[in-house]
Amino acid sequence: MKLEINVKNDNREVQNTIISQIRDLINYKNLEPGDKIPSERMLSDKFGVSRSNVRDAIQKLEFYGILSSIPQSGTFVANIGVTALNGMIDDILRLKEPDFKSLVETRILLELKTARLASLRRTEADLIQMEDALNAYREKVINGEKAVEEDLLFHLAIAKASGNSTLNTLMLMITPGIITNFEEYHVCSEDLAFNGIQEHRDIFEAIKAKNPGLAKEKVKVHFKALYQYCYSIS
Amino acid sequence: MKLEINVKNDNREVQNTIISQIRDLINYKNLEPGDKIPSERMLSDKFGVSRSNVRDAIQKLEFYGILSSIPQSGTFVANIGVTALNGMIDDILRLKEPDFKSLVETRILLELKTARLASLRRTEADLIQMEDALNAYREKVINGEKAVEEDLLFHLAIAKASGNSTLNTLMLMITPGIITNFEEYHVCSEDLAFNGIQEHRDIFEAIKAKNPGLAKEKVKVHFKALYQYCYSIS
DNA sequence: CACAAAATTCTGGTTAACCAATATTATAAA
DNA sequence: TTTATAATATTGGTTAACCAGAATTTTGTG
Numbered sequence: 075m076k077l078e079i080n081v082k083n084d085n086r087e088v089q090n091t092i093i094s095q096i097r098d099l100i101n102y103k104n105l106e107p108g109d110k111i112p113s114e115r116m117l118s119d120k121f122g123v124s125r126s127n128v129r130d131a132i133q134k135l136e137f138y139g140i141l142s143s144i145p146q147s148g149t150f151v152a153n154i155g156v157t158a159l160n161g162m163i164d165d166i167l168r169l170k171e172p173d174f175k176s177l178v179e180t181r182i183l184l185e186l187k188t189a190r191l192a193s194l195r196r197t198e199a200d201l202i203q204m205e206d207a208l209n210a211y212r213e214k215v216i217n218g219e220k221a222v223e224e225d226l227l228f229h230l231a232i233a234k235a236s237g238n239s240t241l242n243t244l245m246l247m248i249t250p251g252i253i254t255n256f257e258e259y260h261v262c263s264e265d266l267a268f269n270g271i272q273e274h275r276d277i278f279e280a281i282k283a284k285n286p287g288l289a290k291e292k293v294k295v296h297f298k299a300l301y302q303y304c305y306s307i308s
Numbered sequence: 309m310k311l312e313i314n315v316k317n318d319n320r321e322v323q324n325t326i327i328s329q330i331r332d333l334i335n336y337k338n339l340e341p342g343d344k345i346p347s348e349r350m351l352s353d354k355f356g357v358s359r360s361n362v363r364d365a366i367q368k369l370e371f372y373g374i375l376s377s378i379p380q381s382g383t384f385v386a387n388i389g390v391t392a393l394n395g396m397i398d399d400i401l402r403l404k405e406p407d408f409k410s411l412v413e414t415r416i417l418l419e420l421k422t423a424r425l426a427s428l429r430r431t432e433a434d435l436i437q438m439e440d441a442l443n444a445y446r447e448k449v450i451n452g453e454k455a456v457e458e459d460l461l462f463h464l465a466i467a468k469a470s471g472n473s474t475l476n477t478l479m480l481m482i483t484p485g486i487i488t489n490f491e492e493y494h495v496c497s498e499d500l501a502f503n504g505i506q507e508h509r510d511i512f513e514a515i516k517a518k519n520p521g522l523a524k525e526k527v528k529v530h531f532k533a534l535y536q537y538c539y540s541i542s
Numbered sequence: 543c544a545c546a547a548a549a550t551t552c553t554g555g556t557t558a559a560c561c562a563a564t565a566t567t568a569t570a571a572a
Numbered sequence: 573t574t575t576a577t578a579a580t581a582t583t584g585g586t587t588a589a590c591c592a593g594a595a596t597t598t599t600g601t602g
Binding site: 137138139140152153154155157158159161162165166169170171172173176177179180183184187191207210222223224226227230234237238239240241242243244246247248249250251253254 | 371373374386387388389391392393395399403404405407410411413414417418421425444456457458460461471473474475477478481482483484487488
Binding site: 358359360361378379380381382 | 555556557558562563564565
């Protein structure tokens with residue numbers, strides 16, 4: 075297990091080295107937005123790493139919109155100036171693994187917004203999906219089973235109902251981290267789960283009634299315990 | 309250009325097909341959390357696609373915490389039940405490219421939070437970096453040059469100062485989309501840029517003074533025009 | 543010289559062979 | 573039969589050869 079982590083860190087360090095080398099190269103060669111960077115083969119040769127390593131690094135920079143690859147043509151610097159480019163690459167290099175506190179803090183922020191938007195934009199189909207998740211959650215809890223998944227599905231259903239594709243994506247992205255940390259820190263107690271049934275119902279009803287203020291308020295109530303726990307361990 | 313988009317869409321469709329096939333396989337074989345899924349070779353053979361396609365699909369599911377690959381051992385279903393797994397995979401398959409409106413909506417939400425947190429947690433080093441970005445922005449605007457990048461760097465500096473690694477990452481991820489759409493919709497006018505100088509300064513001073521309420525308020529002012537524009541084009 | 547056409551080079555993407563570590567099976571000793 | 577050991581098969585990861593298409597250079601033609 076330890077070994078695996080080290081391996082991943084090593085890979086990440088290699089990738090970060092390549093990324094910073096690409097940045098240096100762009101600066102040294104005074105490449106401007108739209109210019110083509112050297113081919114993958116040349117870079118792998120120059121940096122003394124495998125071509126797949128270079129490809130992975132480029133892919134990461136593509137994800138953040140720094141580079142753009144066109145098949146059979148080349149890889150190009152995105153349409154942002156060197157200032158922003160350097161700043162963003164530095165930020166990317168310094169990105170840390172998210173800590174539990176920041177995850178929860180962010181999740182609460184996102185949930186308050188998605189609930190509010192969902193109460194304004196939810197469709198009938200959204201309501202059905204939310205109620206399904208809600209019922210599944212209640213069943214599990216009543217049977218004394220763990221219901222972390224059903225809990226999350228309800229919240230993801232809200233995110234979907236928010237009609238905001240960006241928020242929906244962000245919620246999906248932070249979800250795995252939330253699950254992992256929840257299990258690691260044993261956040262879920264049985265009492266909380268039981269309270270959750272009514273709290274979920276309240277949120278659902280507020281969204282159904284198209285009452286954004288109430289929805290936000292009910293989400294706040296739902297996350298109050300989590301919020302305090304999150305700050306108590308920091 | 310059109311071709312490129314089609315190619316990417318094709319690739320995405322292939323990937324989505326593979327992802328849904330993996331999901332079906334997990335369901336059909338009743339695989340539980342922690343179980344091993346068939347090897348990449350078997351999957352590529354079974355699905356009639358190349359192994360690299362399978363690897364890409366697995367990588368995406370790893371990103372969302374659905375699967376977990378261990379070298380020389382296998383790829384395993386993450387520690388979430390089939391219910392959440394199916395729900396999340398369906399969500400992933402339905403993920404849409406973010407639209408401008410949802411991007412701006414999300415950005416404003418994130419910025420209000422990062423400014424608030426930054427005013428509580430900023431270090432002296434953060435202040436220096438923010439002021440650097442702020443000055444660079446002013447210089448450019450006064451010289452009549454475009455300053456979208458410097459604008460963003462100021463906001464990314466705030467995100468960094470928020471001390472919330474998740475929020476910082478999310479800001480970085482939505483930034484490229486923001487830049488692209490800004491240029492596409494020609495959001496930035498010269499008047500707005502000039503107003504921006506003072507507005508940035510106001511935000512900075514509020515954060516420096518450790519006044520979260522004021523910081524939030526100043527961010528609201530700063531985004532007011534953008535907010536209205538965003539809703540006018542929808 | 544100008545310009546079109548063909549040959550060549552170069553590109554990112556794909557495929558298949560290879561690697562080291564692991565998991566499994568077969569074997570043998572107790 | 574049990575258990576320790578060795579041989580084998582399987583795994584995700586890596587490398588290098590290959591591909592189709594784009595970019596460039598060379599060639600041919602007016």
